[in-house]
Amino acid sequence: MTATTTSRPTGHPGYSETLPREPESAAIARRLVRAACAAWGLETMADDGALVVSELVANAVQHARRESIRVVVERTAVRTVRVAVADFSRARPVAREVGEGDEGGRGLALVEALAVGWGADERQWGKVVWAVLEAGG
Structure with missing residues (x-):
């Protein structure tokens, strides 16, 4: 499937x-x-x-149900951006330390390192996993 990049407010x-x-x-x-x-x-x-959204999408691709995900990028303050990926699974993401167990989950450690905060909000239909980034000085 070939997708095109289009954005809308x-x-x-x-x-x-x-x-x-x-x-x-x-x-x-x-x-x-x-x-x-x-x-x-x-x-x-x-x-x-770009790194953060790659990890959030990779988690959704691996763990979500149904055939689609939704990526949302919002400017929540002058120097703050919130990147979120919504999917149809209620399973909450679990960050793992590098070197811990299997290969999965380490991408969230990267998200944690790059973002000023991240989390997952449960919805009736699934969840939204988000990360907040702030521009330096």
């Missing part, structure tokens, strides 16, 4: 995209984050935001 201001629950969707999500950061003049956050 979802608030004041925000970008979102519904994507197939496939590993290739991480690249589209990264482009969405980079486009949003560029539009807001927050290019210095683009690389960290």
Whole structure:
């Protein structure tokens, strides 16, 4: 399936995209984050935001149900961006320490290192996993 990157405002201001629950969707999500950061003049956050959204999408692809996920990028303050991935699973993500057990879950340690905060909000239909990034001085 070939997806195209299109964005639309979802608030004041925000970008979102519904994507197939496939590993290739991480690249589209990264482009969405980079486009949003560029539009807001927050290019210095683009690389960290792209890494964070890649990990959140990878978790959703691996653990979610149904065929789609939703990526949302919001500017919550002048120098703050919230990246979120919604999916149809209520299973909460678990961060693992590097070197602990199997390969899974270590991406959330990366999210934890790059973000000023992250979490998961349960919804009736599933969950939203989010991370907040802040631009430096």
